[in-house]
Amino acid sequence: MFTNNQRQEQRTGKYGTSRLQYLQELVSQFQNATDEDCITEPNEKLVEFGVGGLCNSCADPANAAIVAQCDGISLIIQCLSSPVRNTVNYAIAALYYLCNPSNKGEILKPEVIDIIQRYAAAGAVSVSFSNLAKAFLDKHVSDNDRDKVI
Numbered sequence: 596m597f598t599n600n601q602r603q604e605q606r607t608g609k610y611g612t613s614r615l616q617y618l619q620e621l622v623s624q625f626q627n628a629t630d631e632d633c634i635t636e637p638n639e640k641l642v643e644f645g646v647g648g649l650c651n652s653c654a655d656p657a658n659a660a661i662v663a664q665c666d667g668i669s670l671i672i673q674c675l676s677s678p679v680r681n682t683v684n685y686a687i688a689a690l691y692y693l694c695n696p697s698n699k700g701e702i703l704k705p706e707v708i709d710i711i712q713r714y715a716a717a718g719a720v721s722v723s724f725s726n727l728a729k730a731f732l733d734k735h736v737s738d739n740d741r742d743k744v745i
Contacts, residue, residue, distance in 0.1 A: 621648045622658045626665055634670050643682045646674045650685040653692035662689075663698050672702070675710050680721065687711065687727045694735045708736055 612620075633645035649667060652658040662668070671693070674686035690711075694702045714721075714728035 618652045618655065618658065621652045622661050626661050632667070632670060634674060639677065639679050639682070642674065642677060643679050643685070646671060646682055646685040646689060650689040650692070653689045659693050659695075663693055668693055668698060668701050672707055675707070680724070683714070684723055684727060687714065687724070687731055691727070691731045691734065694731075699735070703735060708732075711736075 633641040634649070636642060636645075649662055649671060653662055662671075668690075671686050671689050674682050677683050677686070690702055690707075711728045711731055714724040715732055716725070717728075718725035
């Protein structure tokens with residue numbers, strides 16, 4: 596998910612699309628889509644790739660704002676209950692990037708905090724879920740709010 600410019604250039608190759616351009620194209624496709632986004636499809640692979648693309652693009656605050664404006668937050672929240680581990684990881688990370696004062700109320704609902712707390716407590720099952728969920732909680736949820744949900 597995270598990489599430096601030099602490594603990204605090596606992976607892209609001489610004639611490949613730059614990461615920035617690729618992410619901008621993903622956001623444009625999401626913004627201009629006339630059909631529902633692929634994260635609403637019954638095909639779990641499409642959901643995984645769709646939310647993965649949103650996760651990668653949400654690291655840029657401008658892209659995150661576009662995803663939020665296009666009602667992407669509720670769709671990403673739905674992905675928290677996916678049976679596919681990557682989909683859940685991408686959803687938690689996307690919400691980590693999306694959560695800000697303007698949409699905090701939409702993301703930090705008790706049911707969402709509860710799900711993320713469950714992933715944070717599941718370190719024995721999945722360290723990646725647990726670490727990512729803990730990072731989300733540490734950044735966006737105060738100790739008082741955590742106690743209210745439990």
